[in-house]
Amino acid sequence: MKKTFSRHSGVAAPLLIDNIDTDQIIPSREMKTVSKEGLGEGLFAGWRYTEVGGREPNQEFVLNQNSKIDSTILIAGSNFGCGSSREHAVWALSEYGIRVILAVSFGEIFHANCLRNGILAVSLSQDNIDALANASNEGEITVDLVEQTVSAASIKDWKCDFEIGAYPKKMLMEGLCPIEMTLTNEKAIDAFLQVDKETRPWVYTV
Amino acid sequence: MTHKTLYDKIWDSHLAHINAETGEALLFIDLHLIHEVTTPQAFAGLKAAGRNVRRPDLTLATADHNTPTENQAAGLEGVKDEQARTQLEMLSKNVKEHGIEFYPMGHINNGIVHVVGPEQGRTQPGMTIVCGDSHTSTHGAFGALAHGIGTSEVEHVLATQTLRARKMKNMAVRVSGKFQDGVGAKDLALHLISVIGTAGGTGSVMEFMGEAIEAMSMEARMTLCNLSIEGGARAGLVAPDETTFDYIKGRPSAPKAGQWDAALSYWKTLFSDEDAHWDEVVEIRAEDVAPTVTWGTSPEQALPLSADAPIPSEISDPIKRAAAERALDYMGIEAGKPLKDLKIDRVFIGSCTNSRIEDFRAAAEIVKGKKVADGVRAMAVPGSGLVNAQAEEEGLDQIFVEAGFEWREPGCSMCLGMNPDTLAPQERCASTSNRNFEGRQGRGGRTHLLSPVLAAKAAIAGVLGG
Numbered sequence: 001m002k003k004t005f006s007r008h009s010g011v012a013a014p015l016l017i018d019n020i021d022t023d024q025i026i027p028s029r030e031m032k033t034v035s036k037e038g039l040g041e042g043l044f045a046g047w048r049y050t051e052v053g054g055r056e057p058n059q060e061f062v063l064n065q066n067s068k069i070d071s072t073i074l075i076a077g078s079n080f081g082c083g084s085s086r087e088h089a090v091w092a093l094s095e096y097g098i099r100v101i102l103a104v105s106f107g108e109i110f111h112a113n114c115l116r117n118g119i120l121a122v123s124l125s126q127d128n129i130d131a132l133a134n135a136s137n138e139g140e141i142t143v144d145l146v147e148q149t150v151s152a153a154s155i156k157d158w159k160c161d162f163e164i165g166a167y168p169k170k171m172l173m174e175g176l177c178p179i180e181m182t183l184t185n186e187k188a189i190d191a192f193l194q195v196d197k198e199t200r201p202w203v204y205t206v
Numbered sequence: 207m208t209h210k211t212l213y214d215k216i217w218d219s220h221l222a223h224i225n226a227e228t229g230e231a232l233l234f235i236d237l238h239l240i241h242e243v244t245t246p247q248a249f250a251g252l253k254a255a256g257r258n259v260r261r262p263d264l265t266l267a268t269a270d271h272n273t274p275t276e277n278q279a280a281g282l283e284g285v286k287d288e289q290a291r292t293q294l295e296m297l298s299k300n301v302k303e304h305g306i307e308f309y310p311m312g313h314i315n316n317g318i319v320h321v322v323g324p325e326q327g328r329t330q331p332g333m334t335i336v337c338g339d340s341h342t343s344t345h346g347a348f349g350a351l352a353h354g355i356g357t358s359e360v361e362h363v364l365a366t367q368t369l370r371a372r373k374m375k376n377m378a379v380r381v382s383g384k385f386q387d388g389v390g391a392k393d394l395a396l397h398l399i400s401v402i403g404t405a406g407g408t409g410s411v412m413e414f415m416g417e418a419i420e421a422m423s424m425e426a427r428m429t430l431c432n433l434s435i436e437g438g439a440r441a442g443l444v445a446p447d448e449t450t451f452d453y454i455k456g457r458p459s460a461p462k463a464g465q466w467d468a469a470l471s472y473w474k475t476l477f478s479d480e481d482a483h484w485d486e487v488v489e490i491r492a493e494d495v496a497p498t499v500t501w502g503t504s505p506e507q508a509l510p511l512s513a514d515a516p517i518p519s520e521i522s523d524p525i526k527r528a529a530a531e532r533a534l535d536y537m538g539i540e541a542g543k544p545l546k547d548l549k550i551d552r553v554f555i556g557s558c559t560n561s562r563i564e565d566f567r568a569a570a571e572i573v574k575g576k577k578v579a580d581g582v583r584a585m586a587v588p589g590s591g592l593v594n595a596q597a598e599e600e601g602l603d604q605i606f607v608e609a610g611f612e613w614r615e616p617g618c619s620m621c622l623g624m625n626p627d628t629l630a631p632q633e634r635c636a637s638t639s640n641r642n643f644e645g646r647q648g649r650g651g652r653t654h655l656l657s658p659v660l661a662a663k664a665a666i667a668g669v670l671g672g
Contacts, residue, residue, distance in 0.1 A: 084622075085340040107408075
């Protein structure tokens, strides 16, 4: 089923720490699966539960607070999703129900992984992140991909803009499959190969 | 004169298609390395869509993340963790179905994916190399554009042998002069990351250049490029030179005799032109790099081994201050105390960062004739079956064993806490791996990143600063 994105309003959980790496988003011990399913439980396992492998909630952790348990938006600091390339981090967020991540900046591979799974990852200034984190305790946050704005129910007449490339925006809005898109360029790939085999024959004779 | 950087040249030579409007490119991929953890969902996706692997000949598989580092002769039945075994079985099945070359656990060529590619001669200058593992940046040491990708991208590369990509920025890291004795690539990498931060290289390809880089062995260049991702750069690069060509020559997949000269002439065009444009330049004097260790839970939280732990109240940036407080608390370190006095419980020499023959030679020189300190459990884990065989031939394994180290079988081992090699909560480990994240080596485990030489010294002394 195609997952498309245009506008989303929901509960937002602030996790205002810099450099939250993908080992925190999902520890390696929680990702020994061969499917994309069943990873939501392992989301933030090291912080969310009291014991390794256990499921006893740590009440201190933001997603275990009654008002935040149904969060669909995360608000974070700089370099969110740095570290390992594991897409399991994005699958875990997605299964938990997260649709949008607002952060000062992102790890690159993580950012690319979000795009391929219909999660909107938006970079905002530290000031806007702080404002939205405060506002998230008083009501929903709304992210409009069409208009490229973020607003908060608790801040009247305020919204901030965000940037996104034309291609990722189209991909998210239409839920496009990159492999299908690439296969429409198959002739160009074949033509490249014809020439390159002459230029660098040793690459193709392993 | 073309005014191009090395990255520009590799990018241009692999462009199968570019969308002029969006800048979105299709980059042809010369080598796709795969392993058991980040591929099952990609193969399942292929199957669901009724697609095949486009170029099995340009794909190479190994098992490394999940594999136990003892009793590998027992085969998959010996893998006690049922889920890990399923991932390993799935890889065996998928590579068989698609005709992909595979070095399973126990095979002499098996090992960590970023050790295997270079030692087989599969990694070559000017190539594009991807793998579902962020430390794919390692292969940049050969002047190849190499970086990690997610599993959706793995599926894309399997199906099309291309990657949808956008051009990154060019960043130069110039390292002049000579290192002090006992200081090398690992210290330089940690020092650099502490200066530019873990997001310092975000959006860039980081090319290392200068006298100190030219003097480095291939192993050292691999350590350095391996860690470029910890500085935020998806890919690191070193221009290929005689050191590179000598390393490749004679390896199983090196260009064959009839093609070697053509390959060599091509490789010699792979350097950044003198008047190339750099978006950013970082200058480092090799003499200024001290033996360096991490004290916190991010690779940028690194200091000279001779330094004291930071005092958060002296840090003016509130975000950095809070991060330091949190890290010191997690690491069980008192603010302002000398790092060298920290008592350690474990030592790990291994991982895709530091598990090559040169790493074990350097560490063996330190531990030879000495004993691991009481109460310290030390492990040395070769990066591949071939590194293991070479070490045995040189008697290095015996030196480690006589000193009280465990000499184990190849794999990722204690780098990532995914196989049986993990830290217990609060255990403090001197580790040659690449990430000191909270819980990376086991929940509650405390990781200090450092070079093999410093790890060996720590093992003998029982404290971080041996």
